[in-house]
Amino acid sequence: MTSPRMPFGKRRLNGRCESQTPAEWRPFSQRLRGRGMGTSMVALACAAILAIATPALPGHAHEVRADLRQVAAEPAPLLSPASSMLPVVYRVNTDDPVVFLTVDDGIVHSREARDWVRRKKIPVTSFVTLNVADGHLRYFAKISKHGSVQNHTVSHPAFDTYYGDLRRQICPVQDRLADRLGTRPWMLRPPYGAGARLARVHAAASSCGIRHIVMWDAVVDRGRLTTWNGQRLSRGSIILLHFGPNLKSELRLAVKAARAQGLKVAALEDYLRATKRT
Numbered sequence: 001m002t003s004p005r006m007p008f009g010k011r012r013l014n015g016r017c018e019s020q021t022p023a024e025w026r027p028f029s030q031r032l033r034g035r036g037m038g039t040s041m042v043a044l045a046c047a048a049i050l051a052i053a054t055p056a057l058p059g060h061a062h063e064v065r066a067d068l069r070q071v072a073a074e075p076a077p078l079l080s081p082a083s084s085m086l087p088v089v090y091r092v093n094t095d096d097p098v099v100f101l102t103v104d105d106g107i108v109h110s111r112e113a114r115d116w117v118r119r120k121k122i123p124v125t126s127f128v129t130l131n132v133a134d135g136h137l138r139y140f141a142k143i144s145k146h147g148s149v150q151n152h153t154v155s156h157p158a159f160d161t162y163y164g165d166l167r168r169q170i171c172p173v174q175d176r177l178a179d180r181l182g183t184r185p186w187m188l189r190p191p192y193g194a195g196a197r198l199a200r201v202h203a204a205a206s207s208c209g210i211r212h213i214v215m216w217d218a219v220v221d222r223g224r225l226t227t228w229n230g231q232r233l234s235r236g237s238i239i240l241l242h243f244g245p246n247l248k249s250e251l252r253l254a255v256k257a258a259r260a261q262g263l264k265v266a267a268l269e270d271y272l273r274a275t276k277r278t
C-alpha cells in the first residue's frame with residue numbers, strides 16, 4: 001500500500017456532494033427525482049461517502065460512490081458521433097457473449113487478486129493513477145498480463161472542474177508507462193468519469209496519444225454488482241472495479257455474474273482495437 005498523494009481529501013469530497021449536480025450528472029438526479037427518491041438517494045450517497053472515507057483508502061471510497069452515480073448518469077453505450085472527438089465507450093457494441101473487467105487507481109496491490117487472475121488467465125484492463133501506481137508498475141503489468149495497463153491520469157482530478165493543463169495530467173502517464181512497461185497507453189478513463197465528453201479533454205487526450213475514452217456501464221462494489229439501469233449485464237458490458245483489499249473476491253463476483261448469464265470475460269483491448277477510428 002502506498003500513501004495517496006491524490007487530492008482525495010475531505011474538502012474535495014464535501015464539495016462534490018454539496019454541488020452534486022454538475023452538468024454531466026443531471027440526468028441521473030432528474031431520473032431519481034422522477035422516481036420520487038432524488039433527495040433521499042443523493043443524501044444517502046453523500047452520507048455514505050463521508051462515512052466510509054478512511055485515511056487508508058479515501059480515494060477508493062470516494063470514487064466508488066461517484067462512479068456509481070456516474071454510471072447512471074451516462075447510460076448511452078455508444079461511441080461519440082462527433083468525428084472530431086474520440087470515441088467515448090460505455091459498453092462495447094458487440095454481439096459476442098462477452099464482458100470486460102477494468103480496475104482503477106492502484107492504491108492497493110492485492111497479491112491474491114493478481115495470482116488468481118494470472119492463474120485463471122483472465123483479461124483485466126488496469127487504469128492506473130500515476131501518483132499512487134508509480135513504483136508498483138510491475139504489479140499492474142502482471143495483473144493485466146492478458147489485458148493492458150492504461151491511463152487514469154497523474155493525480156486523479158475531476159476534469160469537469162479542473163482548469164489546469166490537461167496534457168500534464170495525461171501525457172506523463174503515457175511516457176512513464178511506455179518507459180517502464182514498454183507499451184504506451186491508448187485508453188483514458190477520466191477520474192470519476194467527469195468531463196468525458198468535454199472537447200478540451202478530448203483534445204488533450206488525443207494529443208497525448210489516447211484513442212478511446214473508456215467509461216463503464218456496471219460497477220462491482222462491496223460485494224454487489226450494479227448496472228447503470230438496474231438490469232442484467234449486457235453483451236459488451238464494461239465492469240468497473242478498484243484496486244482495493246477485496247479485489248480478488250470482487251473479480252470473482254464479476255466473473256461469476258457474467259458466467260451466470262452465459263457471458264465470458266474478454267480482453268477489452270481486442271474489441272476496442274477493432275473499432276478504433278480510422
Ligand SMILES: [Zn+2]
Pocket residue numbers: 063104105152156191192
Ligand atoms: Zn479513479
